Amino acid sequence: MPNNTVKKTIYFLTNNIHKYEEVKPIAEKYGFQIEMCNDAEKMEIQSNDLLEIAKYAALHAYAKIGKPLMVEDAGLFVHALNGFPGPYSSYVFKTIGYQGILKLLEDTEERKASFRSAVVLIHEPFIITCIGETTGYITTSPRGNRGFGFDPIFVPNDSSKTFAEMTINEKNMFSHRAKAVECAFKKLRKMTELGLKTGISNSIDDK
Numbered sequence: 546m547p548n549n550t551v552k553k554t555i556y557f558l559t560n561n562i563h564k565y566e567e568v569k570p571i572a573e574k575y576g577f578q579i580e581m582c583n584d585a586e587k588m589e590i591q592s593n594d595l596l597e598i599a600k601y602a603a604l605h606a607y608a609k610i611g612k613p614l615m616v617e618d619a620g621l622f623v624h625a626l627n628g629f630p631g632p633y634s635s636y637v638f639k640t641i642g643y644q645g646i647l648k649l650l651e652d653t654e655e656r657k658a659s660f661r662s663a664v665v666l667i668h669e670p671f672i673i674t675c676i677g678e679t680t681g682y683i684t685t686s687p688r689g690n691r692g693f694g695f696d697p698i699f700v701p702n703d704s705s706k707t708f709a710e711m712t713i714n715e716k717n718m719f720s721h722r723a724k725a726v727e728c729a730f731k732k733l734r735k736m737t738e739l740g741l742k743t744g745i746s747n748s749i750d751d752k
């Protein structure tokens with residue numbers, strides 16, 4: 546007898562345990578289990594476009610492992626800095642950290658910022674892409690000790706807490722990543738239900 550409770554696996558190309566923990570409950574809701582897949586093979590092209598970066602990495606990884614997989618690329622876009630660090634968030638975090646961003650905004654009252662996430666999910670015969678965005682503001686000092694990256698300095702709209710003060714469930718109610726991942730699984734379910742034989746989905750906002 547086949548075991549119907551066995552979930553299908555999607556390999557998530559990341560070394561970031563926090564991202565894995567955020568994505569896991571969303572995938573489970575849609576009947577998938579997520580397995581972290583070492584991103585040593587992750588090909589990072591230089592681009593101003595998060596989705597281009599994620600697409601390239603996903604196709605490159607798929608050519609190697611040939612299994613259902615997901616790539617997610619995110620960045621913090623600070624309005625007063627004309628969208629910096631954006632696609633360069635990883636490098637900026639490694640070099641100047643969130644303290645560096647606070648310093649750059651020291652004399653600025655304009656604190657508006659947004660996080661964006663680009664997800665590419667390859668599940669034959671589908672290649673699904675989604676963007677998630679969360680707008681909020683940059684605090685004047687760090688708060689909270691959960692999460693990762695710029696979490697301690699970002700407060701999403703309609704919240705008084707930084708991402709670093711939230712549990713994973715709370716962060717998932719607001720986050721750019723949760724929006725993009727949720728969108729990707731919804732599209733996968735819809736395309737599968739429609740019995741489509743192939744598909745490349747690019748739209749940002751269809752639910």
Ligand code: IMP
Pocket residue numbers: 617618619620621634635636638660692693694695696708720722
């Ligand atoms: P990545 O390329 O998707 O790993 O993201 C680039 C950088 O953006 C990371 O190194 C983090 O510093 C930052 N970042 C991405 N997503 C988040 C988030 O959800 N919270 C805080 N920082 C994030």
